[in-house]
Amino acid sequence: MFKILKKEALAPTLSKFVIEAPFIARKRKAGNFVIVRATETGERIPLTIVDSDNESGTITLIIQAIGKTTNIMVGMNEGEYFLDVVGPLGHPTPVDYYGTVVCVGGGVGTAEVYPIAKALKDSGNTVLGIIGARSKDLVILENEMSAVCDELIITTDDGSYGQKGFVTDALKDIMKKNKELQGIYAIGPIPMMRAVAETTRADKIKTYVSLNPIMMDGTGMCGACRVTVNGEMKFACVDGPEFDAHIVDFDELIARNKTYEDLEKSSLQNFIQESECQVQDAKTE
Ligand code: NAD
Ligand code: FES
16 A cells, blocks of 8 residues: 655646655656556556655656546545555666757656656756646646756647747757757657657657557556557567657557547546536435
């Protein structure tokens, strides 16, 4: 059992959790993830470790309420416990001195790119950051990213904060001004990661993305997370989750992630209806 020590709402559907997990905190490196099962019947949810504190023995996770299980998790509070937290899993991001690098976070993907930006900065790189969200209320970790980036550009799709447009618009501007970029790290929704890959392909700038296929065990046993990279089958949980963006088969990833879309939708609908009934019952009692 893993105790929730702190919970903070970051945006309407996004919450940050600080969890007591001393063994994971001790071993974890930037790019690692955990698989969390909130309750006995809950799905296994893979989540990047956003931060950790070895002294207090804690890890930080950011959870977006998308389906039934993530809604249940985001509804949990300080003092409650997640049933299992398994990790650290996956390869850590290879962090070294490269020169000037760009870290791009799209929406909740900012939570995943932040530890990488921090590790790259600690290794002496010049880190240019871009974070994008649909609107101002969905921008997360602005202060944290500012603290580890030499420059930070914020974009919103609707122009309600920062520069109007997508993260790729800001990336194109950076690429025009900096001809010596040594690498791009992009994490966010799949269409964003694919768009970043296309933006950097012609200039052959090394571009890494963190893939988020369906996962089950997270240890290379079940095959649920298989992706095709450079024509070869890889398991994102043990071979990744980061891969060279220019050789990822994004079409296959999108198609595989839709496998249980209908079931996920109906499960969420049922959950919302049950929750509403419980509220009604409580009112009439
Ligand atoms: P979102 O849809 O709000 O997009 C965030 C930003 O990404 C946008 O503001 C825009 O700047 C950029 N973007 C989106 N589509 C783009 C496109 N076609 N071209 C260029 N830029 C584009 O993101 P969200 O709601 O926070 O996240 C949605 C999805 O991302 C979820 O399904 C989640 O599973 C996935 N996700 C993936 C990872 C990962 O590890 N790859 C991490 C977190 C979330
Ligand atoms: Fe089972 Fe990767 S999640 S092999």
